[in-house]
Amino acid sequence: MRVVHYLNQFFGGIGGEDKADTPLEVRPGAVGPGRALEQVLPEGSEIVGTIICGDNFAAEHTEEITRQVVRQVEEWKADLFLAGPCFEAGRYGTAAGALCAAVQTQLGIPAVSGMAVENPGVDLYKHEVYIVDSGQNAANMREAVAGMARLGSKLVNKETVGRPSEEGYIPQGILRSEFVEETAAQRLAVMLLAKLNGEPFEAEVPINPAEPVPMPPPVADLSKATVALVTDGGLVPKGNPDKLPRAFSKVWGAYDISNQEGLKGEDYEVAHGGYDNRYVQEDPNRLVPVDVLREMEKSGEVGKLHNEFLSTTGNGNPLENSRRMGREMAERLKAAGVDSVILTST
Amino acid sequence: MTQVTAMVPVAEAVGSNRIVKACGIVYPVGDAALSPEEELELRRKLVREALAALAS
Known part of the structure; x- marks a missing residue:
């Protein structure tokens, strides 16, 4: 399996905020978190190349870098595109989401990212991109890359992807029909009891927290x-x-x-x-x-x-x-x- | 309210309804690459755009 990996300037080892305007660059092989990723990818897989871009450059030139990344991933004949994990870094997550969406629609290969639930990239791209819940910071790097590798290879092998809670990705707002033994009333009672006892339970219809913001009238004068x-x-x-x-x-x-x-x-x-x-x-x-x-x-x-x-x-x-x-x-x-x-x- | 931001998709996603695209993340209403006069002119232009959005 040939994998292409996307990183921001920080995880790509170029530098911090002072290097956030670094334009896109391309390196052969794995870089930084890509090395950890390679260890958990299935045998016979390799990261053929890494694409690195500064967070500000990516946010300010999204269309341009999207074209470059799609072209590069195609040139490297990748089977899978992985971006991140981005944790809570908002610009990084937004770019990673946009790139994953573009790669999978334009090239027809799977793409997976990793982000914290609060990352703005999640709200923008969770419906179209598989985003592994990476946790908030790089202390979770090992689990995050393992989750991305596992889900990515499932997608490449066209295996059935299970529920978000089983596979570790952020819910995409998709409802899938399933046969179950218990009636709705029974399931509801079980959930209610769990809630009352402070135990974990999984709602079948999650409530979307994003509320519309009413538009105030224009200023007259x-x-x-x-x-x-x-x-x-x-x-x-x-x-x-x-x-x-x-x-x-x-x-x-x-x-x-x-x-x-x-x-x-x-x-x-x-x-x-x-x-x-x-x-x-x-x-x-x-x-x-x-x-x-x-x-x-x-x-x-x-x-x-x-x-x-x-x-x-x-x-x-x-x-x-x-x-x-x-x-x-x-x-x-x-x-x-x-x-x-x-x-x-x- | 008008939001001036370089990250327009994020502003849209959270429901901001009057948005002006900023010059950059590190200087929403400025540009360190310009001369002081050009930069001031750019800032006037962006602030006028934001005001025009408030009035429409």
Whole structure:
């Protein structure tokens, strides 16, 4: 079995966030986690080549790298394409999902990725791509690659793939008919008893947690509107007064900008640990565009720039937590008479 | 609210309904490769796009 493996710049051994803009490169054989993968692939399998790309480059040039990857996988005559495991790395997961989807539809060979359930790549691609639940971090590397290898070789051999809980992949939202001995009422009673006793059980119809967000009406007159700036890029005043963490933030902050024409790097720092902060540190207006909005306030394009900006670290946050912070931010802004918000995301 | 982000598919997946594509992940409304004047002009353009989305 000929396998092609995709890695980001970090697992590909090129470097961290400072190398996230590395363009796609191609290496023969296995690299990094690919070596662990090779040990658990069935006998006679080999990783014929590894494709590595920086997370930012992949996110910003997805179409371009997708074309390159499909061409390369075809050239290497692969039987299976594996991407990751990506754990909680969002840009990595999003790229891996897109590449797996493209390879399997365009080349007709199976593709498998590995991600944490919270990875945004899961919501985007779980319906079309088999994604093994990799757990949250690289401590689970061994189990994650074993799961990917097992599922990948099953798909190559056209064996029947069992349920998500048996095979270790993230549910794809597919309902399959099965013959069972117990009636629905009996199964329900068993599940209810398990739930009451705090024991594990598997629902037959999982509830999709993604809720539609109602679209607010447009702002009638911008020249009379108060506009607030909000960011999930983790900009905070020097000293980080609210102690925003680098990831998994449960807190957010509100910071006064009423006397500022623009933001200066010397007054701010970036708490976010998931992207290369140098450019925002150099000029925070690149993240929170106070300079331009102040200009527009003076020229009358907007009524008023709200006197504080809100900031949190959007990095690996569970959805529940993000929803709560969003609600709290909205309440504060509404109470202050803000009409509209520009949210900048890294 | 308008969300300015380089990762448009993620914004769509979580239900964001006014989205403007940012310049890049490490500088949503900037570009370190440009001269300061060009960068400021780019930022004006992106912020105007975000405002136009708010009003429509």
